[in-house]
Amino acid sequence: MIAGIDEAGRGCLAGPVYAAAVVLGPWVPDGINDSKKLSPARREALFERICASALDWSIARAEVEEIDQFDILRASLLAMQRAVAGLRSMPREAWVDGPHAPRLDCPVRTIVGGDAQEPAIMAASILAKVARDRELIRLDAYYPGYGFARHKGYGTPAHLAALRRLGPCALHRRSFSPCAAQVQGRLEVCAPPLGDDRATSAPAAGANVAGNA
Structure with missing residues (x-):
């Protein structure tokens, strides 16, 4: 009953930050690795395998407003x-991957580079990454022109160019300097409703996306 925990989207300019907690069973999916070292197709396949084989798992997020x-x-x-x-x-x-520990009602061990060392953390990194990518792909239709389906909110040259051209939308983190610099004199696009598909969208703040029941 050791849970691996990791986040996805911390370095992005836009969108929520996601986290996952995974308690692996005795069977570890073949090919599991740090999500950053896997192709999107491989992550998607492992996402389904992890959800099917893990003893327990959960995905949650913190909203842009909370960031x-x-x-x-x-x-x-x-x-x-x-x-x-x-x-x-x-x-x-x-x-937990990294040097910072959340406050939990159980002992917490921080492991720098844990997503490349511990299978449970690798699994959490995959679940958080895939869930967040799916949400940014969904939201791309509500915020056309920014390319969220391609860059997932990261500060790529194409994203920065779109930010300068269009200004920030409701998904952008205003506390991040590239977004804050574009706020003055811009109109904000209204936020879309959350989707109903638990496999491709995230919950409201304070709830988890899904877990083994």
């Missing part, structure tokens, strides 16, 4: 707390 209010580190830790809260039971111990 701007608290800062990205605290919002990331909040998403991790929500992911653990979505598990069916509190794990005996939590292993």
Whole structure:
């Protein structure tokens, strides 16, 4: 009952930050690795395998408004707390990728580079990454012109060019300097409703996307 925990989207300019908590069973999916080292197709396949084989798993997020209010580190830790809260039971111990530990009702071990060392953290990195990518692809239709389906909110040259051309939308993190520089004199696009598909959209703040029931 050790849960691996990791986040996705911390370095983005737009969109929520996601986190996942995974308690692996005795069978570890073949080919599991740090999500950054896997192709999108491989991540998608492993996402389904992890969800089917893990003893327990949960995905949660912190909203753009929370990122701007608290800062990205605290919002990331909040998403991790929500992911653990979505598990069916509190794990005996939590292993977290990186040097920062969320406050949990169980012992927490931080592991720098854990997403390249521990299978449970690798699994969490895959679930968080795939869930977030799916949401940014969905939201691309509501915010055309920014290319969210391609760059997923990261600060690519194409994204920065679109930000200068169109100004920030409701998905952009206003506390991040590239977005803050474009705020003055811009009109904000209204936020779209959340989707109903649990496999491709995320919950409102404070809830987890899904987990084994």
